[in-house]
Amino acid sequence: MTATVEPTSPAPATPSVLSTRGLTKSFGGVHAVRDVSVGFLEGKVNGLIGPNGSGKTTFFNMVTGMIKPDSGEVMQGERSITRWAPHRIARLGIGRSFQLCRVFPRLTVLENLLVAVRPTSLASALLGAHHAPTVARAREILARVGIEHLEHAEARDISYGQQKLLELGGVLMADPRIIMLDEPAGGVNPALIERIATLIRELNAEGRTFIVVEHNMDLVMNLCDHIVVFDRGRPIAAGVPAEIQSDPAVLEAYLGV
Numbered sequence: 001m002t003a004t005v006e007p008t009s010p011a012p013a014t015p016s017v018l019s020t021r022g023l024t025k026s027f028g029g030v031h032a033v034r035d036v037s038v039g040f041l042e043g044k045v046n047g048l049i050g051p052n053g054s055g056k057t058t059f060f061n062m063v064t065g066m067i068k069p070d071s072g073e074v075m076q077g078e079r080s081i082t083r084w085a086p087h088r089i090a091r092l093g094i095g096r097s098f099q100l101c102r103v104f105p106r107l108t109v110l111e112n113l114l115v116a117v118r119p120t121s122l123a124s125a126l127l128g129a130h131h132a133p134t135v136a137r138a139r140e141i142l143a144r145v146g147i148e149h150l151e152h153a154e155a156r157d158i159s160y161g162q163q164k165l166l167e168l169g170g171v172l173m174a175d176p177r178i179i180m181l182d183e184p185a186g187g188v189n190p191a192l193i194e195r196i197a198t199l200i201r202e203l204n205a206e207g208r209t210f211i212v213v214e215h216n217m218d219l220v221m222n223l224c225d226h227i228v229v230f231d232r233g234r235p236i237a238a239g240v241p242a243e244i245q246s247d248p249a250v251l252e253a254y255l256g257v
């Protein structure tokens with residue numbers, strides 16, 4: 001049976017900016033993502049939640065081209081982007097962060113942003129340090145994410161939460177319209193979680209769509225307009241936070257009740 005959860009709320013008329021049809025991936029005998037058909041709403045903060053191992057990161061990896069699905073489709077609007085290479089998907093304006101924050105520890109904070117904009121060659125990225133408009137943009141983004149005072153610090157010397165902000169800054173360098181965040185609050189202290197949440201709200205208010213995988217339920221419920229819930233590789237619920245919080249299938253998945 002096809003596990004289809006349509007994004008019927010909060011606004012049925014809102015188009016899906018990204019969607020999947022029957023997306024499937026197994027690793028040996030592990031069915032990580034099974035026949036998933038879901039849609040994410042344009043201009044909204046979409047949440048993707050589920051217990052550990054329910055397939056969220058594997059799903060993200062397929063949508064962003066990092067791994068190839070066994071079967072199924074990834075659609076941006078009406079266009080299939082299934083099996084496109086990650087850089088090609090990025091050029092569509094789809095940016096992402098990673099569960100385990102990816103920064104270059106021995107580069108400075110500013111250099112990390114210069115690398116982010118030219119990921120194919122570290123050398124050319126660092127040469128970009130002499131490209132005034134790129135540097136100006138990087139500084140603007142550092143100010144935006146609130147770590148401009150750390151410009152000259154090596155990334156390994158700033159806190160994990162600041163590294164998460166730096167990684168988000170790297171995503172913003174490409175000016176994406178759709179931003180996929182894998183556990184933006186994971187391992188981050190409460191003060192910085194609040195800053196990350198504020199930043200997501202501000203960027204969303206500018207018209208950027210978010211798809212956020214996150215285990216911090218307070219954050220998810222406060223931040224997201226619409227939530228899809230995975231369990232054992234399949235979507236089991238979709239709706240506004242109030243619907244998700246009272247959905248018996250969701251409670252069962254999390255609590256085993």
Ligand SMILES: Nc1ncnc2c1ncn2[C@@H]1O[C@H](COP(=O)(O)OP(=O)(O)OP(=O)(O)O)[C@@H](O)[C@H]1O
Nearest residue numbers: 027030031032050051052053054055056057058059
């Ligand atoms: N490269 C891989 N090789 C083998 N098994 C994998 C691989 N990647 C993921 N899995 C398995 O696929 C399942 C889904 O994993 P995935 O990381 O997508 O879940 P998740 O919902 O993101 O989990 P978490 O919330 O803990 O990050 C798990 O059973 C995991 O062990």
